[in-house]
Amino acid sequence: MKFEVLLKFLVVAFSGIILAAGAAGLLGGAWMTLSPASIVALLGRIDGMPPEELEAFLNLSELLMAGGALLLIMGFLGCYGAGRGRRPVLLLHFVLVLILFAAELAGAVAVFGFTDQLAARAVDDIKRDYGHASGHLTQFWAVTMDVVGCCGVHDYTDFIGSPKHARLKTFPSQCCEPDVAQAYCDSHLVHNASVVGCLPKTRELISENRRLVAIVVMSVMYVEICAMVVSMILYCRLRIKRLVVPDTT
Incomplete structure (x- = not known):
């Protein structure tokens, strides 16, 4: 019982990180849409920003909000599935994180392997x-x-x-x-x-900040792998528990 509680806590913890990242992306995209001038100022282009570049920022903000919304859904599914003990929701959470992880790996291989x-x-x-x-x-x-x-x-x-x-x-x-x-x-x-x-x-920026880049990449991979592992372990434990003690309700 204590192990199951620990698993639920871990799933909620890692899902909460994903949820927070999604909320940050969603809020950041909304900020870029509602106040593009402040983003321009933050990037050091306070004066003379052509209108087409402001429009491009709006397009990027839509992409950021879409990614943030996806992460929000993934994090919510993990938290809800663990808190309520819903195996289908946990399985869906695992599949979505796995797809995201595979897409990131594929993107990294494409960028570094086919740069030319x-x-x-x-x-x-x-x-x-x-x-x-x-x-x-x-x-x-x-x-x-x-x-x-x-x-x-x-x-x-x-x-x-x-x-x-x-x-x-x-x-x-x-x-x-x-x-x-x-x-x-x-x-x-x-x-x-x-x-x-x-x-x-x-390439120069990555080389100069390779330690920071490595820390960010490894942190993201760690959270995603841990989220998949603990959600699948909890899913299997709930499934075994259901088989041993069938739900008669």
């Missing part, structure tokens, strides 16, 4: 779609380059041949020095700028 292929695909997308008025790719790259402090995948040459470059003969303002307006970021200025591409910049 993904980079080539990103360059092709830029040359094909960057600059279209209704394209989300332009918004995505605007925000990415602002946050990371980079230009393109490898460098400014990734934008040569894109719809926007073909139309205006200019490059994104992020590819030039900070004091250069987007309308004047031409071939001469961008060639003399020292802005690196997002791929080498990201």
Whole structure:
């Protein structure tokens, strides 16, 4: 009996962590949607934020809220299943966490194992779609380059041949020095700028913060693995208990 109580406590504890992460994501996404200017200020872009980049932040906030809502559901299922002793709910919680864990592993393998292929695909997308008025790719790259402090995948040459470059003969303002307006970021200025591409910049950031990255990744994996293990053990124990002592109600 004490072991079962301990299992329920552990399931609720790990599910509570997932629940808290979901609530943080949901609240963060709502904050970005309701007050995008404060997010811009937090990122150090208090002045001069183009409207398309603000729209991109709204799109990211929707993704953040969707992920937060999913984590909220997963955490609630774990807490409810453990507290009420509902085996189907515990099994559903286990399956959802397992799917999330598998998706994270698959994403990590894809990023680290196929970096060159993904980079080539990103360059092709830029040359094909960057600059279209209704394209989300332009918004995505605007925000990415602002946050990371980079230009393109490898460098400014990734934008040569894109719809926007073909139309205006200019490059994104992020590819030039900070004091250069987007309308004047031409071939001469961008060639003399020292802005690196997002791929080498990201590698540099990961290398400089590898200890913090490792701690975050291992912590997330630890919580997910522990949540799966304790929920499955509790599920099996409740199932055995039901078989030994059938429910006559």
